[in-house]
Amino acid sequence: MKTLCVLFISTLLVVSTVTATKTAKVYLSFDHYYDGPELVSSFERLNAAYPNLTELRVIGTSEEGRDIHLFTINNKKTGKDTDKPGIYVDGTIHGNEIQAAEVCLYLAWYLLTNYDTNKSIRELVDTRAFYIIPVVNVDHRWRFFSEAGGYNIGRTAMVPYDDDRDGLADEDPPDDIDGDGEILSMRVADPFGGWKTSPDDPRVMIRVEPGEIGEWRRLGSEGIDNDGDGRLNEDGPGYLDMNRNYGFKWQPPYVQSGAGDFPMSSKPTRAIADFVVTKPNICFNFAFHNSGGMWVRGPGSKLAGFYPPADVKVYDFLGHEGEKITPGYEYIIGGQDMYTTHGDFDEWMYSNNGIYGFVGELFMSEQERYRRKEPKNKTKDEDEFAYFGGTAGEERQKFSDNLTQGEMFKPWKKFNHPQFGEVEIGGWRTFTTRMPPPFMILEMVHRNASMVIFTARHVPEVSLELIDVTDLGGGLKRVRVRASNPNAIPSLSHNAIRRNIYRKDILRIEGVEVVSGGIINDRFLNRVDAVEHRPHMIFTSIPSFGKREVQWIVKGKGKAKVTYEAVKAADRELTIDL
Ligand SMILES: [Ca+2]
Ligand SMILES: [Ca+2]
Ligand SMILES: [Ca+2]
Ligand SMILES: [Ca+2]
Ligand SMILES: [Zn+2]
Numbered sequence: 372m373k374t375l376c377v378l379f380i381s382t383l384l385v386v387s388t389v390t391a392t393k394t395a396k397v398y399l400s401f402d403h404y405y406d407g408p409e410l411v412s413s414f415e416r417l418n419a420a421y422p423n424l425t426e427l428r429v430i431g432t433s434e435e436g437r438d439i440h441l442f443t444i445n446n447k448k449t450g451k452d453t454d455k456p457g458i459y460v461d462g463t464i465h466g467n468e469i470q471a472a473e474v475c476l477y478l479a480w481y482l483l484t485n486y487d488t489n490k491s492i493r494e495l496v497d498t499r500a501f502y503i504i505p506v507v508n509v510d511h512r513w514r515f516f517s518e519a520g521g522y523n524i525g526r527t528a529m530v531p532y533d534d535d536r537d538g539l540a541d542e543d544p545p546d547d548i549d550g551d552g553e554i555l556s557m558r559v560a561d562p563f564g565g566w567k568t569s570p571d572d573p574r575v576m577i578r579v580e581p582g583e584i585g586e587w588r589r590l591g592s593e594g595i596d597n598d599g600d601g602r603l604n605e606d607g608p609g610y611l612d613m614n615r616n617y618g619f620k621w622q623p624p625y626v627q628s629g630a631g632d633f634p635m636s637s638k639p640t641r642a643i644a645d646f647v648v649t650k651p652n653i654c655f656n657f658a659f660h661n662s663g664g665m666w667v668r669g670p671g672s673k674l675a676g677f678y679p680p681a682d683v684k685v686y687d688f689l690g691h692e693g694e695k696i697t698p699g700y701e702y703i704i705g706g707q708d709m710y711t712t713h714g715d716f717d718e719w720m721y722s723n724n725g726i727y728g729f730v731g732e733l734f735m736s737e738q739e740r741y742r743r744k745e746p747k748n749k750t751k752d753e754d755e756f757a758y759f760g761g762t763a764g765e766e767r768q769k770f771s772d773n774l775t776q777g778e779m780f781k782p783w784k785k786f787n788h789p790q791f792g793e794v795e796i797g798g799w800r801t802f803t804t805r806m807p808p809p810f811m812i813l814e815m816v817h818r819n820a821s822m823v824i825f826t827a828r829h830v831p832e833v834s835l836e837l838i839d840v841t842d843l844g845g846g847l848k849r850v851r852v853r854a855s856n857p858n859a860i861p862s863l864s865h866n867a868i869r870r871n872i873y874r875k876d877i878l879r880i881e882g883v884e885v886v887s888g889g890i891i892n893d894r895f896l897n898r899v900d901a902v903e904h905r906p907h908m909i910f911t912s913i914p915s916f917g918k919r920e921v922q923w924i925v926k927g928k929g930k931a932k933v934t935y936e937a938v939k940a941a942d943r944e945l946t947i948d949l
Pocket of ligand 4: 543595596597598599600601602603604605
């Protein structure tokens with residue numbers, strides 16, 4: 372019986388993990404959140420186990436001197452990283468949005484662990500470069516684990532900032548006044564406070580009806596008025612939001628809160644910008660945040676203008692597929708469907724660098740609901756919780772009780788506050804609300820890493836083929852060549868082309884004398900846009916799910932070489948017998 376039990380458990384272990392962990396050189400479990408040291412050591416272990424496929428290096432340091440790590444996955448045997456299309460992935464630019472780092476770690480681990488056993492992954496890793504920066508805001512993600520905090524605490528870079536303009540920076544942060552290691556919420560008894568205890572669950576407060584006497588006033592985050600100015604928690608650490616600090620149409624803090632004193636003024640922001648410009652092969656970027664369950668694209672503000680339709684098509688294709696890979700997520704336009712942002716990373720990537728990208732907003736609180744297969748009488752705006760009779764707060768308490776044994780919520784407890792007298796402290800705990808409980812981590816990281824992998828399959832992959840060679844008489848021949856791309860991402864974004872951000876791709880013929888050359892507009896009507904100078908070189912790009920056809924009129928015999936050279940796609944070569 373004992374033997375049977377052991378057998379059963381070990382079978383379960385293999386079956387219950389997504390990949391072939393039996394053969395994994397590095398075993399990592401995705402049933403908890405990785406703190407700073409464990410995260411770094413996990414990447415070190417991956418780097419040590421896969422030295423030919425990976426590189427781990429530090430691209431800069433934070434305001435508090437912590438290292439910002441870059442993990443590159445590139446098979447050196449199949450070429451230099453910059454000769455391959457690149458995918459950039461980062462996480463946790465907002466320090467409290469911690470699970471973005473787990474998605475990055477899982478992506479790296481999954482690609483490497485499956486390299487030997489899965490043909491499709493091996494092909495992907497052999498032909499693409501992955502640049503992974505798991506934690507941008509290293510200071511605050513570190514603090515999230517090591518200091519008393521809350522799920523909304525730690526978004527900023529550690530750049531001192533005088534939020535209330537009293538001449539002092541960061542003098543009144545929230546405090547863990549009851550010393551339980553977390554900064555939760557405070558409430559005080561007040562009949563005019565607007566809230567009362569739910570009759571169905573004493574932990575839940577509900578709003579009073581107009582004219583009704585209440586019980587509670589909400590005081591916000593746990594804390595005291597540290598500087599005695601009559602305001603509570605009005606000047607915490609920072610505030611510089613690195614995702615408002617990038618250099619495309621940057622706006623000062625009186626327009627855009629958290630923008631910083633000037634573009635790229637935060638050390639991690641600058642380090643990442645300096646890194647990105649050294650990798651012109653990057654075709655797509657993912658910046659992972661929490662929460663809300665969204666694939667967000669720009670424009671983030673009206674200042675960015677409209678995106679050209681050719682680029683919108685690329686976003687739409689990938690975004691709609693993403694909605695299927697991560698059920699419940701919505702593909703949206705940041706500045707239109709959410710709120711206006713200036714100086715955010717993805718806008719800078721697209722507008723300054725011509726690189727497509729999504730912000731991935733990990734996790735939705737809807738995932739902490741009991742779900743019915745088919746809601747009864749569902750109307751568009753109806754609260755899904757209503758199907759179970761309770762309010763959102765009550766149903767979420769049941770989820771916490773029945774799926775985490777109450778771990779997610781700390782019940783209200785009396786505390787003698789130096790300024791407010793008797794208050795109560797409690798609420799949703801630090802590792803909740805913006806992130807799922809541990810038992811849900813694996814599905815989250817796997818699905819989101821799968822979206823990155825899906826997108827990585829769609830970087831430009833150009834192939835060259837000969838259409839035909841026609842003898843025109845008089846020693847002249849017409850050579851027609853096609854460069855095609857079966858993937859969604861073109862070899863240059865339309866934005867990169869219209870702003871001249873990169874050198875265009877070059878289709879070149881060598882070994883023969885070239886009389887004329889050009890892009891074929893219509894192969895059947897024989898319409899060609901001829902190149903005026905140096906006709907052996909044709910500057911162009913290869914569209915999404917499309918092709919570019921060119922022709923040359925040449926003199927000569929023997930072998931001619933046709934090459935395709937691109938900044939963001941692998942180069943190709945074709946030999947033609949004339
Ligand atoms: Ca201040
Ligand atoms: Ca401050
Ligand atoms: Ca506390
Ligand atoms: Ca104060
Ligand atoms: Zn965020």
